[in-house]
Amino acid sequence: MPDNPYRHLPGLDALLARPDILPLINEFGREPVRDEARALLDAIRADIRAGGSAPSEDEIVVRLQDLTRAHLAPSLTPVINATGVIVHTNLGRALLSDAAQQAMMAVARSYSNLEYDLPAGKRGSRYVHAEDMLTRLTGAEAALVVNNNAAAVNLVLRTLAAGKEVIISRSELVEIGGGFRIPDILAQSGAILVEVGTTNRTRLADYENAVTERTGLLLKVHQSNYRIIGFTAEATLAELVQMVQDIPWPASIHVVNDLGSGTLLDTRAYGLAYEPTVQDSINAGADVVTFSGDKLLGGPQAGIILGRKEIIDELKRQPLTRAYRVDKTTLAALQATLMAYLRGTAAEEIPVWRMISAPAEELERRARAWANALADAGARIELLPGGSAVGGGSLPGQTLPTTLLAVGCPHPQRLLTALRACSPPVIARVQEDWVVFDPRTILPAQEKILLKAIRDVLAILQ
Numbered sequence: 386m387p388d389n390p391y392r393h394l395p396g397l398d399a400l401l402a403r404p405d406i407l408p409l410i411n412e413f414g415r416e417p418v419r420d421e422a423r424a425l426l427d428a429i430r431a432d433i434r435a436g437g438s439a440p441s442e443d444e445i446v447v448r449l450q451d452l453t454r455a456h457l458a459p460s461l462t463p464v465i466n467a468t469g470v471i472v473h474t475n476l477g478r479a480l481l482s483d484a485a486q487q488a489m490m491a492v493a494r495s496y497s498n499l500e501y502d503l504p505a506g507k508r509g510s511r512y513v514h515a516e517d518m519l520t521r522l523t524g525a526e527a528a529l530v531v532n533n534n535a536a537a538v539n540l541v542l543r544t545l546a547a548g549k550e551v552i553i554s555r556s557e558l559v560e561i562g563g564g565f566r567i568p569d570i571l572a573q574s575g576a577i578l579v580e581v582g583t584t585n586r587t588r589l590a591d592y593e594n595a596v597t598e599r600t601g602l603l604l605k606v607h608q609s610n611y612r613i614i615g616f617t618a619e620a621t622l623a624e625l626v627q628m629v630q631d632i633p634w635p636a637s638i639h640v641v642n643d644l645g646s647g648t649l650l651d652t653r654a655y656g657l658a659y660e661p662t663v664q665d666s667i668n669a670g671a672d673v674v675t676f677s678g679d680k681l682l683g684g685p686q687a688g689i690i691l692g693r694k695e696i697i698d699e700l701k702r703q704p705l706t707r708a709y710r711v712d713k714t715t716l717a718a719l720q721a722t723l724m725a726y727l728r729g730t731a732a733e734e735i736p737v738w739r740m741i742s743a744p745a746e747e748l749e750r751r752a753r754a755w756a757n758a759l760a761d762a763g764a765r766i767e768l769l770p771g772g773s774a775v776g777g778g779s780l781p782g783q784t785l786p787t788t789l790l791a792v793g794c795p796h797p798q799r800l801l802t803a804l805r806a807c808s809p810p811v812i813a814r815v816q817e818d819w820v821v822f823d824p825r826t827i828l829p830a831q832e833k834i835l836l837k838a839i840r841d842v843l844a845i846l847q
């Protein structure tokens with residue numbers, strides 16, 4: 386009588402009762418693991434019916450472990466960013482300082498005075514928490530923190546310009562990425578877009594000619610992720626402010642500046658071109674300035690709105706502000722981040738600025754040490770000069786000099802794919818026919834794991 390291959394398959398309950406399945410059940414729960422096991426056994430039976438052979442029980446256990454992890458483990462996971470792009474939107478933007486991490490943890494595990502006025506012993510407002518620090522740092526009259534900068538821009542436009550005309554230069558009708566296009570944001574907020582100037586040149590007179598009694602505001606948007614070079618002209622923020630003040634009839638027109646990245650530090654001190662600061666926009670007299678919390682500020686995801694007190698007070702009263710409100714952990718991380726700026730230690734404490742200011746010799750030393758450690762890994766290894774990018778829609782086209790670890794490989798894309806399948810995944814990039822790793826964005830604590838991942842992947846691909 387021929388051997389019945391189904392006879393060797395464990396039953397569902399027998400499989401789940403195995404001691405080596407217990408850790409899986411403890412981690413993911415009995416019901417979900419049972420569902421995975423049932424589906425796996427069904428698939429194996431179908432395979433046998435189609436002429437396949439029965440796997441051993443130990444093989445089934447390994448497959449169940451792999452499948453359960455693949456289907457049930459939380460999908461959001463740390464990765465190693467070897468791209469050298471410091472504020473990488475796809476990889477989570479700014480890393481938080483130690484102080485910011487601790488501050489988040491403190492309010493996460495305990496009750497807090499999020500909306501409680503301690504001296505008065507009654508209900509307070511969550512909006513007070515970062516406001517004082519923000520106004521001290523920037524010179525603004527008042528501040529409001531919302532969920533992100535897209536929300537900030539939307540809230541400001543809806544409040545100040547719904548049903549009114551918003552004048553903006555054609556060179557600033559940008560798409561930031563991730564579905565944030567200035568014309569769409571304007572349309573959605575109920576404002577009417579009035580484009581002025583040309584792609585490369587917009588003069589003050591272009592704005593002047595477009596102002597009517599229907600004008601609600603002049604919007605200046607940071608070009609973020611692209612740059613116009615050559616024959617160009619732009620009216621400055623200060624010129625727009627002056628122009629509005631000089632309007633001969635009683636107009637209520639606001640000048641709003643969406644800065645995007647919004648740096649508080651002078652980028653020239655780090656070998657970069659000048660990126661206008663938040664303080665510049667306030668000094669230029671903008672009525673409202675908005676920027677992101679997790680780009681060059683180096684804090685949590687947030688949208689920061691600075692401006693005149695009566696405008697910020699009006700924003701705080703909007704029902705939409707409630708929908709855009711920030712979480713307590715965000716406020717805690719933001720305050721801790723701002724404290725570093727107040728102390729004057731931002732460049733040392735905040736990861737984004739530590740990466741920007743990493744000395745070239747240190748980057749080279751680290752890449753060299755990795756090259757030495759991988760000398761016997763079975764691939765061509767070299768050091769190449771390269772450029773790291775700041776990212777986050779700031780300083781497009783500019784790079785910081787770095788030293789790349791370069792791994793030669795006949796199929797660079799296969800190496801990249803295999804690195805992404807590592808745990809934790811490694812995100813590298815290709816330069817010519819090398820796979821390159823930029824030490825600037827690789828944390829010292831990740832170096833050992835990175836080298837092991839490269840070694841393991843090379844061993845499999847060779």
Ligand SMILES: *Cc1c(COP(=O)(O)O)cnc(C)c1O
Binds near residue numbers: 533561607608676687
């Ligand atoms: C990044 C950016 C935004 C969007 O900010 P989020 O914080 O991602 O919502 C808006 N405007 C400009 C100019 C930007 O660079």
